[in-house]
Amino acid sequence: xxxxxxxxxxxxxxxxxxxxxxxxxxxxxxxxxxxxxxxxxxxxxxxxxxxxxxxxxxxxxxxxxxxxxxxxxxxxxxxxxxxxxxxxxxxxxxxxxxxxxxxxxxxxxxxxxxxxxxxxxxxxxxxxxxxxxxxxxxxxxxxxxxxxxxxxxxxxxxxxxxxxxxxxxxxxxxxxxxxxxxxxxxxxxxxxxxxxxxxxxxxxxxxxxxxxxxxxxxxxxxxxxxxxxxxxxxxxxxxxxxxxxxxxxxxxxxxxxxxxxxxxxxxxxxxxxxxxxxxxxxxxxxxxxxxxxxxxxxxxxxxxxxxxxxxxxxxxxxxxxxxxxxxxxxxxxxxxxxxxxxxxxxxxxxxxxxxxxxxxxxxxxxxxxxxxxxxxxxxxxxxxxxxxxxxxxxxxxxxxxxxxxxxxxxxxxxxxxxxxxxxxxxxxxxxxxxxxxxxxxxxxxxxxxxxxx
Numbered sequence: 001x002x003x004x005x006x007x008x009x010x011x012x013x014x015x016x017x018x019x020x021x022x023x024x025x026x027x028x029x030x031x032x033x034x035x036x037x038x039x040x041x042x043x044x045x046x047x048x049x050x051x052x053x054x055x056x057x058x059x060x061x062x063x064x065x066x067x068x069x070x071x072x073x074x075x076x077x078x079x080x081x082x083x084x085x086x087x088x089x090x091x092x093x094x095x096x097x098x099x100x101x102x103x104x105x106x107x108x109x110x111x112x113x114x115x116x117x118x119x120x121x122x123x124x125x126x127x128x129x130x131x132x133x134x135x136x137x138x139x140x141x142x143x144x145x146x147x148x149x150x151x152x153x154x155x156x157x158x159x160x161x162x163x164x165x166x167x168x169x170x171x172x173x174x175x176x177x178x179x180x181x182x183x184x185x186x187x188x189x190x191x192x193x194x195x196x197x198x199x200x201x202x203x204x205x206x207x208x209x210x211x212x213x214x215x216x217x218x219x220x221x222x223x224x225x226x227x228x229x230x231x232x233x234x235x236x237x238x239x240x241x242x243x244x245x246x247x248x249x250x251x252x253x254x255x256x257x258x259x260x261x262x263x264x265x266x267x268x269x270x271x272x273x274x275x276x277x278x279x280x281x282x283x284x285x286x287x288x289x290x291x292x293x294x295x296x297x298x299x300x301x302x303x304x305x306x307x308x309x310x311x312x313x314x315x316x317x318x319x320x321x322x323x324x325x326x327x328x329x330x331x332x333x334x335x336x337x338x339x340x341x342x343x344x345x346x347x348x349x350x351x352x353x354x355x356x357x358x359x360x361x362x363x364x365x366x367x368x369x370x371x372x373x374x375x376x377x378x379x380x381x382x383x384x385x386x387x388x389x390x391x392x393x394x395x396x397x398x399x400x401x402x403x404x405x406x407x408x409x410x411x412x413x414x415x416x417x418x419x420x421x422x423x424x425x426x427x428x429x430x431x432x433x434x435x436x437x438x439x440x441x442x443x444x445x446x447x448x449x450x451x452x453x
Contacts, residue, residue, distance in 0.1 A: 006191060006320065009184045021158065021167045027053040027137065029418045030157065030170035032144050033177035035063015036404045037388030039127055040086050040411025041174045041418070044443075046134040048419030053168060054136050055159060057143040061131070062124050063178065064404060068206040068312040070250060070257050072115035074107070075345035076405035078368035080114075083342055084446035086130075087408045093126055094118055101126075108223040108248050111346040111361035117251040120306065147173070147186045154186050154384050172383045172418040172428070176411055179269055179316045180390040188378045188386070190317040192269070194395040199353030201399070202262035203274065203311035205281035209256045209289065209302045214249055216298035223248065225296075232291045239284050241355040256302075261285055262351045268313035278311050314350050314389075314402065321392025322429070323374035330362065330369045330397050338433035339370025340440055341409030342447030347399045362400065368447060371401055373433050376414055382427035387414040413440060 029045040031038045034056035046052040060066045073091070075083075082088045094102035094116075102118035131138055142161040147154045148169075156169035175183040184190055193200045219225055224244040232238030245260040261284045263277040285307065292299040323336075330347070344367070347360040362368070375392040376385045387410040389402040401407075417436055421428045437448050 006189045009187065021165060024166065025053060025137075025168045027051045027168060027170050028422055029053070029172045029174065029415065030055065030168050031174045031176055031415075032157070032182050033063065033175070033388070034058075034061030034138070035176060035178060035388065036065070036408040037411035037414070038063070038174075038176035039131065040408040041176055041387055041415035042136045042411075043086055043130055043134045044412040044415030045174075045418050046136045046415075048416065048423075050419050050422060052134075052136045053170070054131065054138050055142050055144055055157070055168070056138070056140050057177075059140055060124060061127050061138070061140075064312050065120070065123065065127075067310060068204065068259070068308045069120045069306045070208060071206060071259065071312070071404075072105075072107075072117050073404045074112055074115045075343050075403040076116055077104070077114050078342050078344035078447065079366065082446060083405060083409055084444045085409055085440065086412045087405050088444065090126065090130065090408075091116055094123060097122070103251070109359060111359040111363075113344060113363050119251055144177070144182050147182050149186060152380055153382050154182070157182055171422050172385070174411075174414045174418060175384070175386045175390070176388050176414070178313065178389055180319060180386050183319055183378070183384060183386045183390070184317055186381060186384060188381065188384070189320040190390075192267070192317060194352060197353060199265075200267065200316070201314035201349060202264040202351035203266045203268060203277050203281075203313050204259060204263075204350065205261045205278065205285060205308050205311045206257065206259050207285055207307040208250055208305050209258065209292065209299065210254065210305045212254050212256050212302045213298040214254055214256065218297050228291075228295060231295070232287075237291050238287050241351075242284060242288065243355070244357070245288065258288070260288070262355075262357070263311065264351045264353065264355060266311075268316040274311060274313070281311055282307075315395075315398060317390050318395070318398055319378065319386050319390055319392050321375045321386075322377045322379060323372045323392060325371060325375050325391070325393040325397040325401065327394055327396030330400050333362075333365060333367035333369050335370050336372035338373040338437060339448055340373045340413035340437060341371050341406055341445070342368045343371065343401060343403070343406045344368040345400045345403045345406060347396055348402070349399045370448065371406065371410060373413060373417065373436060376410065377429055382429070383421065385414045385417065385428060387411045409445065412443070412445065416440060416443070
């Protein structure tokens with residue numbers, strides 16, 4: 001097995017190579033990636049009166065919400081209280097709809113706090129709606145190809161859409177793409193996999209089964225259907241890695257959500273790995289569906305619906321920043337002067353190099369940790385931030401911080417910092433980080449500057 005080591009991608013772009021590109025968009029803040037972090041960053045920056053462009057490579061925003069439709073939002077309520085900010089505003093919109101489009105429930109796994117379940121289509125639409133209200137320029141099916149560099153600054157990116165190659169110039173670039181392609185190509189050092197062996201978490205494909213008579217399900221109290229899983233494996237009808245079939249009732253009646261199909265030893269930055277994993281995952285879901293209909297009462301008339309369009313990738317690059325969040329930091333509930341979001345999410349290691357998922361609870365301690373702003377700052381580029389699961393963290397901390405709620409909070413901090421940098425004409429490293437925390441508190445972000453949420 002390969003070992004984890006610091007990597008640097010070389011051969012990045014410079015301005016002189018792209019003078020022939022005529023179609024150029026000028027913006028203050030360019031956000032790459034329309035997942036929770038990118039959404040939070042774009043809304044926050046645009047609300048500061050800046051011109052913001054959000055570049056999304058797919059046909060829809062939402063990130064893991066789009067890749068794994070129905071995946072509940074966890075870690076939104078450390079110590080039972082909201083992390084606040086844009087995430088809280090978003091959830092309250094869903095709660096207040098008639099009928100409500102989301103609800104908070106207790107997680108079926110004891111290691112995790114409460115989770116938010118939602119109507120998938122309404123939840124995605126509300127993301128679009130909030131971006132539009134904030135005045136964000138959204139580009140879909142637009143793939144960032146490479147950054148344009150000028151010494152220690154990123155002055156824009158080259159991207160490609162259906163009409164060809166184009167450029168966007170920006171004053172600040174925020175990479176919220178998860179994989180962090182632009183930050184990597186700008187030369188920011190990164191790690192792949194855990195420190196011991198370079199092993200990455202498995203990729204996952206989620207799905208719903210609908211038209212289930214939920215009240216009739218045998219083994220309802222077992223979140224893993226352990227007995228049935230063993231029967232399916234021993235009879236050769238289920239893959240051996242399906243020994244735990246994690247399931248729970250969906251947001252709508254008589255729907256069951258499954259987050260059970262994990263394909264290990266996949267490099268999420270390798271498109272061939274991802275494509276192979278997606279095919280294998282679909283094969284296993286077919287097995288599960290047939291097995292459930294044959295073996296478990298309540299599933300006889302059910303069928304698959306709302307399968308993810310591809311596998312969801314839990315981790316790829318972790319960048320080198322001014323500060324590196326560690327496992328010791330999260331276990332001890334460490335607070336930072338430049339902490340920008342609070343979290344008590346479990347360490348959620350999904351089949352890292354094995355077919356066993358590891359969950360280490362933080363809620364038993366009754367505390368939470370903060371993620372420092374410096375974890376999003378590279379050492380040598382003045383106007384670049386990375387937000388989401390690619391921040392500077394060791395593999396243990398990343399397995400906790402990668403949740404959707406935390407990522408949206410990190411995005412909000414990044415967008416606010418970008419605005420502060422532009423208004424004050426300072427590099428992102430030189431803005432006052434404690435003032436940034438105060439601005440986030442004024443925006444309703446909770447759990448900063450102290451031990452209370």
